[in-house]
Amino acid sequence: MPLHVPPAPAPALRSVLTALASPTAVREARTPSLLRAQGPATPELPLPVHVLEHISATGAPTTRLAGWRFLIRCGDRAVAAAETMLTPDGWAFSRFFEGPYIASTELALRQAETVQQPYQPRLLSVPGLYMLTLWLHDDPTADGATGHPAGTDLLIPLAPAPPGIAAHRPHRVAELLPALTRRVTPAPLLSSPAA
Incomplete structure (x- = not known):
């Protein structure tokens, strides 16, 4: 089933295209793959990046939109990613980067395309677990x-996933969030017995 990729805000896409066209922005990014890329680099698959901020006592997650991430494709593969962020003046280019999450995102998207139900892909960051x-x-x-x-x-979960959480294994939110909550929530301090 094809995924229904949401459209990114036009100013976010324009900011990435402008950064890709700027030799200074690409050089300062220090992403070797992007510097070595032969041929045109194009932003594809815009995914909104949400940050998990809190899980209530009832298990309801609170998230906020942190930006949009674009995979930067050169030829037949993604060589980097670009992120945008919302500023008081609107959407702006934030940074280029590379690393294991690029290939892992592509793999997870291919996995998701085999699911029968239609879905909208997004990214969810869990900062407390670096996940x-x-x-x-x-x-x-x-x-x-x-x-x-x-x-x-x-x-x-994308690779690298935290210890004990299998990367690239789909989980229902109702199953995975309680496990994440237990990992993120600090254990209560035990009081020492009175002497």
């Missing part, structure tokens, strides 16, 4: 910049 997941939202027509993970949505 990034492909979030498959079950409403493919939703505004990609809004919303919270629903219990029936799928999360696919």
Whole structure:
């Protein structure tokens, strides 16, 4: 089933295209793959990046939109990614980067295309665990910049995943979030017995 990739805000895409056209921006990015890329580099697959901020006592997640991430393709593969962020003046280019999450995102997107139900792909960052997941939202027509993970949505942890969490194994939000909550929530301090 094809994924329904939400459209990125036009100013976000323009900021990435401008950065790609700027030799200074590419040089300062210090991404060897992007510097060595032969041929045109094109931004593809814009994914909204949401940050998991809090999980309530009832298990309801609170997220916020942190930006949009574009895979930068050169030829037949993604060589880097570009992120944009919302500023008081609108969407602006943030940075180019590379690393294991580029290939892992591509792999997770290929996995998601084999699922029978239509989904909208997003990224969900869990800062407390240094974790990034492909979030498959079950409403493919939703505004990609809004919303919270629903219990029936799928999360696919990207590699490298935290110890004990298998990368590239899809989980329902209702199954994975409680496990993440236990890992992120500090254990209560035990009081010492009175002497």
